[in-house]
Amino acid sequence: MLAFLAGCFVVAALLAIGEALLPxxxxxxxxxxxxxxxxxxxxxxAVVVCGSAILAVGLPFVAVAxxxxxxxxxxxxxxxxRGSQLIxxxxxxxxRRPGFAPLTxxxxxxxxxxxxxxxxxxxxxxxxxxxxxxxxxxxxxELGSPLDEAMVGLVDxxxxxxxxxxxxxxxxxxxxxPILEALVSVLGRxxxxxxxxxxxxxxxxxxxxxxxxxxxxxxxxxxRAGALVAAVTPILYERNFLENGWRDFSExxxxxxxxxxxxxxxxxxxxxxxxxxxxxxxxxxxxxxxQWLAGLCLAGAVxxxxxxxALFGCVLLALLLSGALLPxxxxxxxxxxxxxxxxxxxxxxxxxxxxxGRLPAIDENYTEHFTLERITHFLNGGAELVExxxxxxxxxxxxxxxxxxxxxxxxxxxxxxxxxxxxxxxLMWLLLLVALPWRPREWRCADRRWLAMLALGGVLLYFLIxxxxxxxxPLLREKGIPERLLLHLIxxxxxxxxxxxxxxxxxxxxxxxxxxxxPRG
Amino acid sequence: MSKAxxxxxxRALLGLHGLAAVLxxxxxxxxxxxxxxxxxxxxxxxxxxxxNEAENLAPFMxxxxQRPQGxxxxxxxxxxxxxxxxxxxxxxLQAFAEAGVQLRLLSDYQGIDSLLPASVQRVNSLDEGLxxxxxxxxxxxxxxxxxxxxxxxxxxxxxxLMFDLTARADGVAVDAAGLQLLSFGAPLGPPWxxxxxxxxxxxxxxxxxxxxxxxxxINERPATLSGRARWFLHLNxxxxxxxxxxxxxxxxxxxxxxxxxxxxxxxARGGFSGRGQQRWEPSPRxxxxxxxxxxxxxxxxxxxxxxxxxxIQWVTFFTMNADFRLQDWETMTAEEALAGPK
Numbered sequence: 001m002l003a004f005l006a007g008c009f010v011v012a013a014l015l016a017i018g019e020a021l022l023p024x025x026x027x028x029x030x031x032x033x034x035x036x037x038x039x040x041x042x043x044x045x046a047v048v049v050c051g052s053a054i055l056a057v058g059l060p061f062v063a064v065a066x067x068x069x070x071x072x073x074x075x076x077x078x079x080x081x082r083g084s085q086l087i088x089x090x091x092x093x094x095x096r097r098p099g100f101a102p103l104t105x106x107x108x109x110x111x112x113x114x115x116x117x118x119x120x121x122x123x124x125x126x127x128x129x130x131x132x133x134x135x136x137x138x139x140x141x142e143l144g145s146p147l148d149e150a151m152v153g154l155v156d157x158x159x160x161x162x163x164x165x166x167x168x169x170x171x172x173x174x175x176x177x178p179i180l181e182a183l184v185s186v187l188g189r190x191x192x193x194x195x196x197x198x199x200x201x202x203x204x205x206x207x208x209x210x211x212x213x214x215x216x217x218x219x220x221x222x223x224r225a226g227a228l229v230a231a232v233t234p235i236l237y238e239r240n241f242l243e244n245g246w247r248d249f250s251e252x253x254x255x256x257x258x259x260x261x262x263x264x265x266x267x268x269x270x271x272x273x274x275x276x277x278x279x280x281x282x283x284x285x286x287x288x289x290x291q292w293l294a295g296l297c298l299a300g301a302v303x304x305x306x307x308x309x310a311l312f313g314c315v316l317l318a319l320l321l322s323g324a325l326l327p328x329x330x331x332x333x334x335x336x337x338x339x340x341x342x343x344x345x346x347x348x349x350x351x352x353x354x355x356x357g358r359l360p361a362i363d364e365n366y367t368e369h370f371t372l373e374r375i376t377h378f379l380n381g382g383a384e385l386v387e388x389x390x391x392x393x394x395x396x397x398x399x400x401x402x403x404x405x406x407x408x409x410x411x412x413x414x415x416x417x418x419x420x421x422x423x424x425x426x427l428m429w430l431l432l433l434v435a436l437p438w439r440p441r442e443w444r445c446a447d448r449r450w451l452a453m454l455a456l457g458g459v460l461l462y463f464l465i466x467x468x469x470x471x472x473x474p475l476l477r478e479k480g481i482p483e484r485l486l487l488h489l490i491x492x493x494x495x496x497x498x499x500x501x502x503x504x505x506x507x508x509x510x511x512x513x514x515x516x517x518x519p520r521g
Numbered sequence: 522m523s524k525a526x527x528x529x530x531x532r533a534l535l536g537l538h539g540l541a542a543v544l545x546x547x548x549x550x551x552x553x554x555x556x557x558x559x560x561x562x563x564x565x566x567x568x569x570x571x572x573n574e575a576e577n578l579a580p581f582m583x584x585x586x587q588r589p590q591g592x593x594x595x596x597x598x599x600x601x602x603x604x605x606x607x608x609x610x611x612x613x614l615q616a617f618a619e620a621g622v623q624l625r626l627l628s629d630y631q632g633i634d635s636l637l638p639a640s641v642q643r644v645n646s647l648d649e650g651l652x653x654x655x656x657x658x659x660x661x662x663x664x665x666x667x668x669x670x671x672x673x674x675x676x677x678x679x680x681x682l683m684f685d686l687t688a689r690a691d692g693v694a695v696d697a698a699g700l701q702l703l704s705f706g707a708p709l710g711p712p713w714x715x716x717x718x719x720x721x722x723x724x725x726x727x728x729x730x731x732x733x734x735x736x737x738x739i740n741e742r743p744a745t746l747s748g749r750a751r752w753f754l755h756l757n758x759x760x761x762x763x764x765x766x767x768x769x770x771x772x773x774x775x776x777x778x779x780x781x782x783x784x785x786x787x788x789a790r791g792g793f794s795g796r797g798q799q800r801w802e803p804s805p806r807x808x809x810x811x812x813x814x815x816x817x818x819x820x821x822x823x824x825x826x827x828x829x830x831x832x833i834q835w836v837t838f839f840t841m842n843a844d845f846r847l848q849d850w851e852t853m854t855a856e857e858a859l860a861g862p863k
Binding site for chain 2: 107110111114115117118121122123125126127130131134135138139142143149150153154155161162163164165166167168169194225228229231232233234236237238241242247248249250251252253254258260360362363388390393394422423425426427428430431434471472475500501
């Protein structure tokens with residue numbers, strides 16, 4: 001019971017901290033649904049970024065818990081006080097409403113509530129969430145430091161593997177998910193395999209709402225379309241369901257086909273979505289504060305999963321190449337706020353990078369493999385690393401070793417099969433194709449440019465990462481790669497799609513010509 | 522182009538994409554309903570059962586003995602469904618009979634004699650079938666053999682083997698009776714739900730103070746490359762914050778490919794007996810009651826040094842196996858392990 005209450009408190013604290021950071025609803029109209037999602041995502045980002053920084057300077061985890069407890073309580077009190085005094089003028093009240101048809105609203109509600117219930121229906125019951133994340137949560141909660149021997153004891157002080165060392169999987173994975181779990185454990189005075197998942201149960205509920213908020217300045221029709229596309233895309237919850245027919249009903253939720261739960265792919269996707277949505281809304285509505293918070297959420301994405309760091313680079317590069325960060329001309333003030341957001345994001349991840357450098361890396365040292373020489377090698381027909389296949393390791397792959405296939409003969413097929421996998425993605429990839437800024441007047445819009453660059457750049461990035469992977473690619477395919485990676489990009493893709501599906505050609509023409517939207521306030 | 526056209530195709534695409542919502546709704550409803558059916562717990566019974574083919578299983582089962590010929594096996598049931606010529610149970614009985622094993626069958630199924638090998642002897646009760654039996658082979662038959670008195674079985678039998686084809690036998694009770702459980706049923710569920718693993722983890726949590734260190738020692742060359750054999754990962758998680766140490770844990774904790782390489786490296790170093798270590802068995806055993814098959818051996822100099830270097834108070838010996846068997850695990854104080862056989 002205490003663990004459940006602690007879980008509820010952590011969720012309330014995340015919401016209240018997020019609420020304290022976001023502009024007031026009167027200044028930045030949003031529905032309760034959007035408010036819930038944004039406050040939860042911004043609050044989570046703030047907690048995991050600050051939490052990682054506190055740990056990086058050598059303070060124990062109890063300091064993180066104390067900060068969250070104090071700030072959470074203060075923020076909850078502030079929110080309650082502000083909420084009781086909140087009187088919105090009728091125009092703002094009207095602007096808040098998302099305007100979904102009742103049936104669509106019911107569908108979104110069912111998907112959102114269903115995702116929360118399915119996330120906590122069982123205690124943690126998957127390999128990755130249990131061993132890669134929950135174990136680190138236990139270390140933080142009970143031992144207090146990510147530099148305890150339990151985390152770093154695989155190697156000696158000189159970085160060489162110990163003859164007899166501690167047991168831990170992927171010690172240098174980011175600490176976002178473990179921090180949220182450990183908070184529940186510390187405040188609940190004990191580890192509970194079900195309730196420590198409570199703060200991790202809302203990502204799928206929040207992601208479509210963040211898309212809605214991001215597209216608000218582009219019109220409610222666009223916002224509704226984007227949110228709906230995101231909410232009904234199956235991979236937000238599970239993938240390949242009914243691929244094996246009715247048998248999948250008896251195995252639902254038991255394999256790694258479920259995206260929900262205590263893993264890190266969905267939190268990363270949600271954080272990236274929040275970051276893109278806040279950048280987009282902040283830029284188009286000229287609200288600098290939202291752009292700073294976008295930077296915070298981008299740093300939060302890095303705290304969730306290793307791939308977050310690669311996507312972090314992708315976002316900054318997309319913003320830079322699209323010109324969104326250039327403080328020139330009429331959009332200078334907008335770009336300056338974006339630069340501030342990017343700066344905040346960089347500052348937010350520095351403590352983690354420092355900490356990460358002190359943790360042993362078992363694998364995924366992609367910077368070592370991500371070289372032009374290696375990329376060229378595989379693009380030019382370099383052979384698959386058959387010697388790393390399970391069969392080759394036991395001497396049962398002589399034929400394969402004698403004539404290994406080219407990696408490029410397989411990899412494009414993996415991506416194509418995902419783009420056409422309706423069970424996992426619906427029509428999302430087709431819609432993305434439609435939504436790309438093909439016309440010159442669309443390409444003139446910097447926001448469309450950076451979103452498109454991020455969506456396509458993200459896909460390209462993951463293609464290249466898999467191209468140079470030091471592992472046996474078919475084995476990764478069996479484990480849900482690349483779809484688990486492509487899921488991270490669902491936010492920017494749905495923002496693009498919503499924008500296209502909900503656009504009003506006349507308004508868009510005018511907006512593209514002037515590249516400005518009426519500033520708020 | 523009229524303004525209505527783009528709206529129409531956009532609505533159509535959005536509507537078609539919206540149909541995909543059926544899949545997650547069905548999936549999530551199924552997850553919640555099925556979880557409710559087992560009290561919202563992670564339960565092995567949620568997982569589907571997979572029946573291994575008899576011709577694949579028989580060689581492994583018969584390899585338990587150097588010479589199967591003349592061994593006596595009491596077969597308990599022929600499965601929940603009435604057996605046919607292609608049933609796993611019938612296939613295994615044929616293979617055992619061909620290998621010269623004497624089979625006694627305790628089953629309620631009638632009119633199936635034509636399916637059975639001619640040498641199968643039907644018995645009417647456990648009392649009739651157990652004396653002289655070297656092994657039990659459990660296929661089950663509905664509820665009939667669900668609550669066997671394993672201790673009584675062990676006392677009446679000549680051998681101590683039990684082949685479980687149901688993967689539902691209570692491993693802790695079987696081991697407590699001194700029977701050596703060999704589970705050839707398909708594993709139900711993921712490794713961390715294995716009831717014997719959970720029982721052993723509970724035992725270690727009770728036995729070992731939270732701040733102590735434990736050295737995990739493999740008693741012989743690892744026999745399997747199966748990722749499922751990484752029981753040390755789950756044990757490490759389950760007995761946290763106790764400090765578990767393993768030889769070259771860097772490789773053992775890695776990806777499945779790195780783990781396989783770790784196994785191969787362990788194998789390449791040869792058997793421990795060839796490097797001066799010898800097997801021994803404490804009496805009584807720490808947890809398992811199965812004798813003569815324990816994993817304990819004398820420690821080598823590197824292991825002795827590790828105990829000193831890492832402030833280790835306990836040593837857990839284990840045999841790597843794809844199935845978690847209590848008989849494969851033995852924990853003692855570091856002092857006892859360092860002292861060796863008395």
